[in-house]
Amino acid sequence: MPGDLPPDYRSGYVAVVGKPNVGKSTLINAYVGQKVSIISEKPQTTRRRVLGIRTTREAQIIFVDTPGIHHPLHKLGEYMVETAVRTIPDADVVLFMVDLSEPPSKEDHEIAALLQETAQVPVILVLNKVDLLPPSEVNDRTSGYFALGDFQHRMMISATSGDNRDRLLSMVIERLPHGPQYFPADQFTDQSERTIAAELVREQALRFLQQEVPHSINVAIDEWKRRRSDLIYIGATIYVEKESQKGIVIGAGGSMLKRIGQAARAELERFVGHQVFLDLWVKVQERWRRDESALRYFGYTVPKE
């Protein structure tokens, strides 16, 4: 009950930004204890702003997952970068995440400069994937990242193995303002069931497909029906940009679509807690990532200010 909150209760928005593939979504899912954002080993997985909410007795931490900031090659990419950049001024704390398994890149430098210019709030430099770095290289690698800018708060973590995850969370909570619970204590995201379901299908497409094909995919949920008390029917369409990609997604004798479908169904069942019948279709929407109206149709639009 909000009325029962202690007077020193803290709450606020924590934007997690960085270049693609550094582990932003992995960390947020770990904090929330649910898959609110999909994860893949391929860059540019997250396309939208996704809230991951963790409510404890001392604080409500609203993590804002963002698309990786990069040099966009099409309108979808521009939308993604703008979405990420726009979260910065509204945050109470910013986590700037980098990947310790690689040296700093041009993108890391650019994001660091952007943050130093625009962030009016505490920025914590989060050096992720420490588990991949041999101990003898830690000093050299971290000093490369410290040189990105004057970040007073820093934490070396592993989002997957959990090293320093709790310490980073305490560091975040200490920097949040006093405030109420903005969301009910049992709400863990702002994403609808259907949106999460579409993303779970896309996650499996990202996993099994290679090169440009997985990035050319968009998934839409067309139907969601409870067939029995313990069975949900989900009809979904996988959109690709070209006829040749449609062939790849379907695979010889439908083998690829079957693989994606089976793996996605298992994820969906875990998510809804019921048996799922997943009906997958593949359609071509020519060059949709460059087409303003197709992007609008799929819901990739930046609200007007």
Ligand SMILES: Nc1nc2c(ncn2[C@@H]2O[C@H](COP(=O)(O)OP(=O)(O)OP(=O)(O)O)[C@@H](O)[C@H]2O)c(=O)[nH]1
């Ligand atoms: N070894 C290791 N791998 C990690 C760690 N954190 C994330 N990963 C892996 O890094 C890859 C990218 O993780 P994501 O969470 O999708 O990265 P992201 O920053 O959200 O990427 P975008 O959404 O593309 O911007 C996945 O294969 C993760 O399993 C870590 O601490 N250690």
Ligand SMILES: [Mg+2]
């Ligand atoms: Mg992500």
